[in-house]
Amino acid sequence: MKRLLYTYPIILLLLNILACGERKNNTSSEVHTETPVDxxxxxxxxxxxxxxxxxxxxxxxxPITVSTNGMIDVPPENRAVISAVMGGYITKTPLLVGDKVNKGQLLVTLENPEFIALQQEYLEVKEQLVYLKSEYERHRILFDEKISSQKNYLRTESEFKTARAQYKGLQKQLQLLNISPMEVENGNITGTATLYAPISGSVTKVLVSRGAYVSPSSPILEIVDNDHIHLELSVFEKDIMQVKKGQPILFRIPEASDNTFEAEVYLVGTTINENRTIQVHAHLKNEKENRFLTGMFVEADIVTDQLxxxxxxxxxxxxxxxxxxxxxxxxxxxxxxxxxxxxxxxxxxxxxxxxxxxxxxxxxxxxxxxxxxxxxxxx
Known part of the structure; x- marks a missing residue:
């Protein structure tokens, strides 16, 4: 009986050990069959x-780049703002924004009674000039021959030269108004003045309408020639030392295209603007192949080195x-x-x-x- 009491606990202990070993083996086999999470x-x-x-x-x-932004622009000589030398009322303005114009094409016609008064004054001075020139030459001969006094000679000389200067000034004013002095001298007086295109390009602004009065130097319309466009970029002061002439530029026009275009640094500004940026002027590559417009916003990367x-x-x-x-x-x-x-x-x-x-x-x-x-x- 005592032997049985000792034997039962030993059997139970062995069974527990065998069960734990089996569970460990099962767990180990499960780990080896699973694929890691990553x-x-x-x-x-x-x-x-x-x-x-x-x-x-x-x-x-x-590329190692300097990121910047700016806009597409044209050189100053490719942009013209049309204004009148003298004020007047618009009688003809046949153009709209987007119209193509050629150099010398009629743009606007102005009308003003002052144009007539200017031509009348021009004719009057011209007639006086003939008489004053004759008097001046006569007194010069008399003075040379000791017949007339120096005072009379100097007076006639002064009157003649003053009239001649006035004549030349009035002639120039007529030419600025595109009124032919020759036509005026032939008796053809006009009350209108015509403005012509100083460059070829496209009309980008029309600031007047028919019947409106424009004062002297007031802008009437604007013409832009897009045959040569460039980039005007603003580079922050901290990056400007890395930017040099000839470096390539990769730029995008986010509002108009997903493409990347190429340009090249042409000029680096020498002054710092109020917002601590420096202007960088760049020339475009293959500009004729793309329809770039003046004023387009660009995002650009200036390539300063390579890695x-x-x-x-x-x-x-x-x-x-x-x-x-x-x-x-x-x-x-x-x-x-x-x-x-x-x-x-x-x-x-x-x-x-x-x-x-x-x-x-x-x-x-x-x-x-x-x-x-x-x-x-x-x-």
Whole structure:
């Protein structure tokens, strides 16, 4: 009886030990059969059906840039503001914004009684000038022959030269009004003055209408010649020391196009504006091939240097919660691909490639899923 009492506890203890060992073995086998959370397996059929691609990292050139903005503009000689020398009422204004004009084309006609008075004065001075010139020459001869006094000679000389200066001044005023002095001398007096285009281009502003009165020097309309346009950029003071003539520029017009265009630094300003920026003037490349308009807002990157670094196609990098990930090929067995989701540090993006920063942890033989990674990482 005593032997049985000792035997039962021993049997129960052995059974418990065997049960614990079995549970440990089961747990161990479950761990080995599960795939880690940051790894996934793709079959060859899935790989081919989804058009996935494996690639190595490549050494690429990335530009070091200064970011800025500005606008498309034209040189001062390609912009003309039309105004009148003398005031008047608009009698003809046949142009609209957008109309093309050629140099010398009629733009606006003004009417003012003062134009008539100016021409009358011109004719009167011209007639007086004939008489005063005759008197001046007569007194000069008499003075040379000691017949007339020097006083009379100087008086007639002064009157003649004053009238001649007045005549030349009135003649110039008529020419500024585009009224022909020759026509006036022939008796053709007009009450209108015509303004002509000083340059060829497009009308960008019309500031008057028919019947309106314009005062002297008031702007009537504006013409812009877009045959030669350029970039006017504003670079912050902290970046200006990096900017030099001849550097390439990559710019975009965000409101009008997704394309990137090219330009080149031509002039760097030498004064700082009130907002602590410096003007940079740049010439466009292939400007004739694009329909750029004056006043377009641009975002530009001035390329100041270049950097050689390893990179992957931008499609291979997926950003989740401000962290960048790629899929690194771990193994390829039995037609299956095993990948590991790897967090990486990214740099610049250029030409559909993204620079990878922490390459010291990677090997040049590593291959990455460069097409199809987005859907896998998102899942």
């Amino acid at each position: 790894e996934l397996v793709i079959t060859r059929e899935q790989f081919e059906e989804n058009g996935m691609i494996l690639s190595h990292m490549e050494e690429k050139t990335f 050689q670094t390893l990179a992957l196609p931008s499609e291979a990098v997926v950003t989740i919660d401000d962290k960048a990930y790629v899929l690194l090929l771990v193994s390829e067995n039995d037609g299956n691909y095993q990948f590991r989701k790897l967090e990486v540090q990214t740099g610049q993006t250029h030409g559909n490639y993204t620079a990878i920063g922490n390459v010291e942890k990677l090997d040049s033989n590593n291959r990455f899923l460069t097409k199809g990674a987005f859907g896998l990482i998102e899942e």
